[in-house]
Amino acid sequence: MIQETLDLTSSDLYINRELSLLEFQRRVLAEAWDEKNPLLERLKFIAIFGSNIDELFMVRVSGIYKQVEARLMQVSLDGMTPPEELAAIRKLSLELMTEAQHCLHKKILPKLDKEGVHILDYQKLSKSQKERADKYFHEVVYPVLTPLALDPGHPFPHISNLSLNLAIVIRDKKGNEKFARLKVPNTLPSLIPIKRSSGSVRKDGTIPHHHYFVWLDQVISSNLDNLFPGLEVEAAYPFRIVRDADIEIQELEADDLLESMQQSIRKRKFGSVVQATINESMPANIRELLIENLEINANDVYILNNPLGLSSLWQVYNDVERHDLKYPIYKARIPKKLRKMSSPTDLFEIIRTENILLHHPYDSFNPVIDFITTAAHDPQVLAIKQTLYRVGANAPVVDALLDAAERGKQVAVLVELKARFDEESNIGWAQKLEEAGVHVVYGLVGLKTHCKITMVIRKEGDGIRRYLHLATGNYNAVTSRMYEDFGIFTSDEEIGADATDLFNYLTGYSTKQDYRKLLVAPTTLRKRLEELIIREIEHAQAGYKAHLIFKVNSIADPEMIQLLYKASKAGVRVDLLVRGICCLRPNIKDISENIRVISIVGRYLEHSRMYYFQNNGDDEIYLGSADLMPRNLNHRVEVVFPVENKKAILHLRQDILETYLKDNVHAYMLDSNGYYSRLLPDGSSDITDSQAQFMS
Numbered sequence: 001m002i003q004e005t006l007d008l009t010s011s012d013l014y015i016n017r018e019l020s021l022l023e024f025q026r027r028v029l030a031e032a033w034d035e036k037n038p039l040l041e042r043l044k045f046i047a048i049f050g051s052n053i054d055e056l057f058m059v060r061v062s063g064i065y066k067q068v069e070a071r072l073m074q075v076s077l078d079g080m081t082p083p084e085e086l087a088a089i090r091k092l093s094l095e096l097m098t099e100a101q102h103c104l105h106k107k108i109l110p111k112l113d114k115e116g117v118h119i120l121d122y123q124k125l126s127k128s129q130k131e132r133a134d135k136y137f138h139e140v141v142y143p144v145l146t147p148l149a150l151d152p153g154h155p156f157p158h159i160s161n162l163s164l165n166l167a168i169v170i171r172d173k174k175g176n177e178k179f180a181r182l183k184v185p186n187t188l189p190s191l192i193p194i195k196r197s198s199g200s201v202r203k204d205g206t207i208p209h210h211h212y213f214v215w216l217d218q219v220i221s222s223n224l225d226n227l228f229p230g231l232e233v234e235a236a237y238p239f240r241i242v243r244d245a246d247i248e249i250q251e252l253e254a255d256d257l258l259e260s261m262q263q264s265i266r267k268r269k270f271g272s273v274v275q276a277t278i279n280e281s282m283p284a285n286i287r288e289l290l291i292e293n294l295e296i297n298a299n300d301v302y303i304l305n306n307p308l309g310l311s312s313l314w315q316v317y318n319d320v321e322r323h324d325l326k327y328p329i330y331k332a333r334i335p336k337k338l339r340k341m342s343s344p345t346d347l348f349e350i351i352r353t354e355n356i357l358l359h360h361p362y363d364s365f366n367p368v369i370d371f372i373t374t375a376a377h378d379p380q381v382l383a384i385k386q387t388l389y390r391v392g393a394n395a396p397v398v399d400a401l402l403d404a405a406e407r408g409k410q411v412a413v414l415v416e417l418k419a420r421f422d423e424e425s426n427i428g429w430a431q432k433l434e435e436a437g438v439h440v441v442y443g444l445v446g447l448k449t450h451c452k453i454t455m456v457i458r459k460e461g462d463g464i465r466r467y468l469h470l471a472t473g474n475y476n477a478v479t480s481r482m483y484e485d486f487g488i489f490t491s492d493e494e495i496g497a498d499a500t501d502l503f504n505y506l507t508g509y510s511t512k513q514d515y516r517k518l519l520v521a522p523t524t525l526r527k528r529l530e531e532l533i534i535r536e537i538e539h540a541q542a543g544y545k546a547h548l549i550f551k552v553n554s555i556a557d558p559e560m561i562q563l564l565y566k567a568s569k570a571g572v573r574v575d576l577l578v579r580g581i582c583c584l585r586p587n588i589k590d591i592s593e594n595i596r597v598i599s600i601v602g603r604y605l606e607h608s609r610m611y612y613f614q615n616n617g618d619d620e621i622y623l624g625s626a627d628l629m630p631r632n633l634n635h636r637v638e639v640v641f642p643v644e645n646k647k648a649i650l651h652l653r654q655d656i657l658e659t660y661l662k663d664n665v666h667a668y669m670l671d672s673n674g675y676y677s678r679l680l681p682d683g684s685s686d687i688t689d690s691q692a693q694f695m696s
Helices: 017-033 039-069 082-114 127-144 216-221 257-268 284-294 310-319 346-353 366-377 396-406 423-435 493-507 525-541 558-569 630-634 646-662 690-695
Strands: 117-120 148-150 164-171 177-183 191-198 209-215 232-243 273-278 301-303 356-360 381-388 410-415 439-441 452-460 463-471 483-490 519-521 547-552 573-578 595-600 609-613 620-624 636-643 667-670 676-678
Touching: 017 039, 017 082, 017 676, 039 082, 039 232, 039 273, 039 310, 082 117, 082 301, 082 310, 127 191, 127 209, 127 216, 164 216, 164 284, 191 216, 191 310, 209 216, 209 310, 216 232, 232 284, 273 284, 284 301, 346 366, 346 463, 356 366, 356 646, 366 381, 366 396, 366 452, 366 463, 366 483, 381 396, 381 493, 396 410, 396 423, 410 423, 410 493, 423 439, 439 493, 452 493, 463 493, 493 636, 519 525, 519 630, 525 547, 525 558, 525 609, 525 630, 525 636, 547 646, 558 573, 558 595, 573 646, 595 646, 609 646, 620 646, 630 636, 636 646, 646 690
Parallel strands: 117 209, 273 301, 381 410, 410 439, 547 573, 573 595
Antiparallel strands: 148 177, 164 177, 164 232, 191 209, 232 273, 356 483, 381 452, 452 463, 463 483, 519 636, 547 609, 595 667, 609 620, 620 636, 667 676
């Protein structure tokens, strides 16, 4: 039995969720500082950091603001009130954004310049470069621009989310000062390519190309006279805003979820402003004008260097084809058993023989696409059912489903319209699927469908057989090359029966509350995970081997954290591989001394979720889509599935988890104060780079 003698709900035992998320951004930023990474990859990490900070403010900070406005003073796990959280977030986020700017300007851009990738200020362009930039302005930019006056007859204009703008000061012939706002078009590249030339031959015989870019907003600022003839342009000050972009849907009142989502996306453009970034050069009167008209707190104005939107640096990474400045190209492998198939339908025979485990991006995502494509073409296949969360713009999986529908298969797809920031893409695919005759379901009331599962029903002999693909990651062919995830093919009859029950739950009125092998949220997942952890505690109390290893994106669920504290107190070894948020404090005397928390950040985004239970030597492993967060356990449809092949369990435990736990290149260790320190080889230990090892 579990002994409870300590208050495990004390705020001292928890790390603030938002500050933990910001500490993850610090680790992302550390990859930009790391000189072992190729230069353009370092620039990419700056861009990722910028995108992540934007999302933090659009979703998390905006949510805290709503609590403040509603005067909901509910404290967080660590005991902070919403105003205290906002103050702490402002301080840490400004520190990190300033650090990112410093890294960009002092470390990365000078080295890129030496390597022939030149991101230039307009004022530093040569005469010929200015002529090219000005020509681009007149031919391409000028027709797109719409200056908006600000005076009694022209109210302050709406400023869209994530937009870069210019606050312009103008003086007329009588000496009267006027103001105007100009949006920097987001339909044009943030960086204008003005020249590409060849450099001198290098020692290896190659000839590098020089790339020259100039910032679009600077080119516009230097050509403003063209927009205001007869007036004197005194100055232009850039500013950028971030709005509340979290969508709220009153689903119970929405007759048509698709239409409701479309309306919500439109409303997102008008969410309240939660952050404005400006340059130090902006005078106080212009700053006050923005604060008043954007209706924001002065504390929400962040003073930074250019570029105000770091995510714009993605353009350089994508446009510059300098493979010597990027990670070496990695070609994903195809598992041995899938390499020699005389016919595509051999895939079904192989899956019948044994379950197949895939570890992306090290294993190719192509077999997953082939699985659905083969099912679409196979005359023996009767139906395909699938959940889609994020599939992206280029979606071969959706193409295969459309093909299947055209060939007369029964195709049922659950498209989660509430996948944040992928809503518009998912709406487009849902409409296209419906037009092809696919049965499309848009999710359940009050729940996001986050599970990743495909079921193929195939006629074999006098009966049918169900073939399944279950995964920890999305059916997105592009992100499958950048995100680390697991998937499994199986024809297990009990899992197939569970999948049928799950799809009936998703598409119909089923109130199924139990499953044979699958752990499904919000019905059985929490209860079963708790039972498995308690079993490990009882093993430890009986003097048996007890070890938990959880690999997740985030841990924030208080009940799960308390149970892990109890496990540690009982003597269970607990290793947590947590990429992002971790609200648990390890290494607290008499509470979490047996808990170790490691975070790995590297070339690939560690996205998979794995739950290992030593079970006194009879190891059990589950993979799935769920993190240990209240939203995953209570408010989403998630699937966690068992790995039952003994070889696969051994491989995951010894080759995968053990390698992660030994990583001393990309790994960070969390201490009891909430700080992360990088794990480095101590001289006596071997260097272990988990991601490089998996690639090899």
